[in-house]
Structure formats: C-alpha cells, structure tokens
Amino acid sequence: xxxxxxxxxxxxxxxxxxxxxxxxxxxxxxxxxxxxxxxxxxxxxxxxxxxxxxxxxxxxxxxxxxxxxxxxxxxxxxxxxxxxxxxxxxxxxxxxxxxxxxxxxxxxxxxxxxxx
Amino acid sequence: xxxxxxxxxxxxxxxxxxxxxxxxxxxxxxxxxxxxxxxxxxxxxxxxxxxxxxxxxxxxxxxxxxxxxxxxxxxxxxxxxxxxxxxxxxxxxxxxxxxxxxxxxxxxxxxxx
Numbered sequence: 572x573x574x575x576x577x578x579x580x581x582x583x584x585x586x587x588x589x590x591x592x593x594x595x596x597x598x599x600x601x602x603x604x605x606x607x608x609x610x611x612x613x614x615x616x617x618x619x620x621x622x623x624x625x626x627x628x629x630x631x632x633x634x635x636x637x638x639x640x641x642x643x644x645x646x647x648x649x650x651x652x653x654x655x656x657x658x659x660x661x662x663x664x665x666x667x668x669x670x671x672x673x674x675x676x677x678x679x680x681x682x683x684x685x686x687x
Numbered sequence: 688x689x690x691x692x693x694x695x696x697x698x699x700x701x702x703x704x705x706x707x708x709x710x711x712x713x714x715x716x717x718x719x720x721x722x723x724x725x726x727x728x729x730x731x732x733x734x735x736x737x738x739x740x741x742x743x744x745x746x747x748x749x750x751x752x753x754x755x756x757x758x759x760x761x762x763x764x765x766x767x768x769x770x771x772x773x774x775x776x777x778x779x780x781x782x783x784x785x786x787x788x789x790x791x792x793x794x795x796x797x798x799x800x
Contacts, residue, residue, distance in 0.1 A: 603786060605788055607791075612793075612794075612796070613793050613794070614691075614693075614777055614782060614791035614792050614793040614794050615730070615777070615779075615791040616791070617788050617789075617790070620786075620788050622786040645741070659732075665786075665788075673718070673781055673783065673784075673787065674720075674732060674734070674735070675789065677729035677730060679728070679729050680727070680728075680729055680731065682727070
C-alpha cells in the first residue's frame with residue numbers, strides 16, 4: 572500500500588544550526604514528491620518538488636531535498652535554520668489518477684521548533 | 688499574484704446549523720480540492736472536482752457536500768455540523784496533470800458552538 576512516513580513528530584534545533592527532516596515513502600512506481608510548510612493558522616506553502624532528473628532539488632527559503640530511490644527517502648535539509656522556519660512540515664507523494672488528476676498522500680508532519 | 692482565496696478565514700456556527708465555506712482561484716486550474724485538517728494532523732482529502740466531475744472520497748461523511756458553479760469558485764457545504772466537524776478547512780487547486788503541484792489557500796477555521 573502507498574504510504575508516507577515522517578518519523579519525527581517534533582524536532583528542536585538552535586537558530587543557525589543545520590536541519591534535516593526525514594521522509595520515507597512506499598510507492599510502486601516512480602514517485603512525485605513534495606515538501607510543504609505550514610505556519611500556524613495558515614495554508615500549506617510548497618517548498619520544493621521532485622519529479623525526475625537531478626536527485627538534489629533546490630526550493631524556496633534556502634531548503635533543499637535529496638531523493639534516494641534505494642532508501643525510498645526524500646529528506647529535507649537546510650544548512651542554517653532561521654527563527655522564522657519554525658512551522659509544521661509535510662512530505663507528500665502525488666498519486667496519478669486515471670483522469671490524470673493528482674491526489675496526495677501526506678505524511679503526518681514534523682513540527683519544527685527553533686531556539687534563539 | 689495568482690492565488691487561492693478562502694472566505695471567511697474564521698467561521699463560527701451552531702451545532703446543526705448549515706454552513707458554507709467558499710474558495711476562489713485566479714490560477715485557472717482544472718482541479719479544486721477540499722481538505723479537512725484537525726489540530727496537529729495532516730490534511731485529509733474530502734473530495735475534489737476535475738473540471739465539473741465530482742470525486743468523493745470513500746470515507747467522507749454524507750454531511751459534507753460541494754458545489755463548483757464555474758472554474759473559479761468551489762463551495763463546501765456542511766449540512767448539519769457536529770462538534771467533531773470543528774477543524775481547519777483547506778482548499779487547493781492544481782492543473783490536474785502529472786508533475787503539477789497543488790496550491791493551497793490559507794484555510795477557514797470552523798468552530799461549532
């Protein structure tokens with residue numbers, strides 16, 4: 572069955588420290604992968620996406636993610652975290668429907684806290 | 688900027704009193720989605736429209752209905768809200784093709800008295 576796992580429910584890092592958020596997926600075909608960020612009381616904002624090609628993808632706000640097929644992972648990284656990065660982060664796999672309509676399977680999210 | 692707009696941002700209704708949430712988009716996307724998100728949980732897809740074709744999720748309660756009168760607008764109707772329906776409701780859109788991401792609105796926070 573298709574699934575997305577984000578093993579870390581909460582992560583706390585100090586401002587300026589590096590960050591890695593984990594995402595593992597289970598999907599039979601080549602996955603379409605996304606990372607979103609959600610600030611409190613807001614909608615989801617797309618950080619980056621992977622469809623094919625270079626397995627290291629760059630996103631907005633200084634984030635990057637690396638697709639590793641052998642590990643079924645798509646981990647999100649940032650070299651130096653800012654206090655404004657405190658938010659909830661969701662990993663998602665896109666499923667193609669018969670009509671081409673995309674639905675997502677979301678991970679359960681990782682809540683990031685940043686210490687000053 | 689092209690965007691997805693949800694109104695209102697906050698909605699309070701009474702137990703059992705019908706309520707309608709609104710979503711509009713200027714992206715001209717084929718697909719519009721409605722999600723329910725409860726505290727500290729991932730968004731849960733309720734249904735989506737591909738153009739005029741309605742696609743309901745198997746576990747979406749009958750209490751939830753949707754309308755899409757045109758490309759730009761989509762409505763979520765909750766016929767008889769219960770306390771368990773208090774949540775954030777998110778609207779999203781996409782082009783409905785492979786490799787196209789979903790774009791989300793800021794959501795409507797629904798409270799039930």
